[in-house]
Amino acid sequence: MAPIVSEEYKEKMKSKILNSALECFAQKGFSTTTINEIGAHSGISKGSIYNYFVSKDDIYLELLNRATENDKIDITKNFSKLRSSYSKISFLFDVFLTLDPFEPKRAGQNVVFYEFTFHCTRSKRLLELITDRGNFLVNLIKETLEKGQEVGEINPNIDTQVYAHKFWLILDGVSLQTIYKDFPYYDVLSEMKEMYLEEIKHK
């Protein structure tokens, strides 16, 4: 017998659950939100939700995976348009400089992301998963810097590993401040960007 439930239907259900979950998390916080609430918000029964996801952690991980996949596609597309490593790194800073971190929806998602990140410190499995994601992001910068060093465009004296980590550390540090509405996000990030680019440039 052919399966009664099509893949397309399953995907539709999954997306519905994920969208509702993200809204609930942003509104109430990751740890206070219950599967029941996600059920009520999405109009999908708790039992059905468990057919698609084992746990709340699993739901957020899927959200994170999808977002990371989208970012990956976006970055690859934009990187292919840019020739130099230097302009690629500069472009990545600009991605963050052109968005509005105080816009309520984004601000809510930012909070959930860090709530989940800190939540991961309590589970070995979650910590491994989030570290894999971190390593992927770090390698993206590291490879770009190394290519730039090969062609003499990036300062050969910088430690690419350290600078790759530093890129994301800066973004995390700046993003964490955005819960304070008077934080001068653009001034701080622009200055950090200039400082970073100045160091990686081959003189």
Add this chain to the structure above:
Amino acid sequence: MSFAKNEHKQEQRNKVLISALECFASKGYDAATMDDIVLHSSVSKGSIYKLFKSKEEIYIELMYKYTDEFFEEINLILAKYTTAREKLSSLFIEYLNGQFDSYKLNSFLVHFELQLYSTRKEQMLKLLEERRLKRLGIISKVISEGIQNGELKQTHDADVYAEMFWAFFDGAIETKLVFPNFPYEKLVIEQRDVFIKNLANN
């Protein structure tokens, strides 16, 4: 008589706060219950409620405790040095690259989570905003003094650089907590060099 009573009260308060910190750090604020704190502190539930109205009040008290201890530590380091360069450098090296015991790591974790939690609690966010301004003021003052005495470049905005300092600081602590395998110490030293080089007059 009443002195001894007060001392006992203070001791119990501390016991509860230290236990609460451990419970919040190991389970998360939402998942940790008053019963967990009772069990961990061996202070009865009735006594805890005489000291604190609610779990949230304990959370807020922990925030005060953490920030007070933090400011004290930072000021102690700063007081040892005279130049802006030494002061800034020592915060990177002595503080960020210093030893963190489990009490401190737990405090960092709980304080980060409390800040995120406060985004849905207006009153709490207000308390944190005061502390944030105080934190900015400390670095801003060091940089302004350095600019005034010609040690640091006049072209830089002390407030923006103070914000940059703390943004890096928080990013570093987050890295330390979440990614223990990342090259944390190297990152701190590197940033210290670049930060000071950018600020200083040669």
